[in-house]
Amino acid sequence: MSFQGKVAVITGGSSGIGKAVAIELVKRGANVVINGRREQALVEAAREVDPTGAQVSYIAGNISDPQVAERLIEEALLRFGRIDTLVNNAGIFIAKPFTDFTEADFESILSINVAGFFRVTQRAVNEMMKAGSGHIVNITASGVVEQPLKAVPSVLAALTKGGLNAATKSLAIEYADKGIRVNAVAPGITKTPMHAVETHEYLSQLHPVGRMGEVQDIVDAVVYLESAQFVTGEILHVDGGQNAGQW
Template identity: 35%
Template structure:
């Protein structure tokens, strides 16, 4: 058998958008995409954090810009994509990363808690994904990567709103993959377990909670943000050209245990 072409992870010339890109998983992903050659725009709600993140990534040799935007607002998302059209002229890669969590028992969850989490984690994914899909369909090419969680598959206490939103993301990934395949647009998800970020930092300070996470994880540790880069670049690049509708678990073996 003769192999005529080998997969490329090169993202040179690609234009990428990373929502929630100023910190944590989003910042690591933006750094990874930029490292592999993509021109990246990061977005979020906090201007100072975006400026600092873009400055740091550009100092490392990346080509990164920023735009303040609230993914829960249709008007904001519309303005964001007008800006992308003007600055990029195309959008090849979307990483739908913006998210939040409010940890409460079911009987303690307020309606406003539910709305805040679902608006950010699910409505935001929808609003941004819809705008990206329109452009990618016209281009007849594109990559959409939705950041989910193992909690879209497994059940943990204190996660009513968050788990509901992540389960919804997993289903959106499948539906969008079916709708966009004919346009050469792939849609895949990444579902991390507990990754060391500002959102999970308190686990490291709670020996009991950390012990439960470590015991449940085959690799006996939490993940590092850098470990999100490889899977993202795979889904963003030509190396995954025949992969769509899938959710990849970056979980140290949690969901296989």
């Protein structure tokens, strides 16, 4: 499906899932603005997304900072004229026993996973309301939220990503009659730079199908939701069966 001329804002776009989504959307004709905390990584990602630079721009910084969130939305409007899609991909995952989490862990995870989502999404929705249309895709999580594993204690991921699942449905209902759809992709553990290669064999065993997710699995889900005009409020599990139950 072509997304010719559409404009997408993608957080966490310098690597992994976010960069792969940007590459796919540009291939299909969209313009993208990517965000990440490391400017040099963003520069390199932007070159990979579109070597010509015609269909890509970037804003570096922490999206929990209101000024960064504002600049990200402004860049999409100034460079490409509107915002059709927001992909909330930026996130932090830390697994450790509950009582071992520090104040710094708490602050960093909530700032990105919750405050960053809130600030960018609120600004994007304001622009989508003016246009009478738009689509938001939240990248949440599956296993740690809906089928917690004793071997992978990660309550702050459950708290924040589970909150995004709930927010997805709440926003979908609030804006359904305004032309704005809101959906989520809940991945299993996906092969990205976040997970060292030597952990892949163990992490594969945490999925009923016996393998980790590939980045393309998540990209395909985002593309489906972007094209599925009658779908809103959906939490699309792309998790190798994790959410289905114990195994």
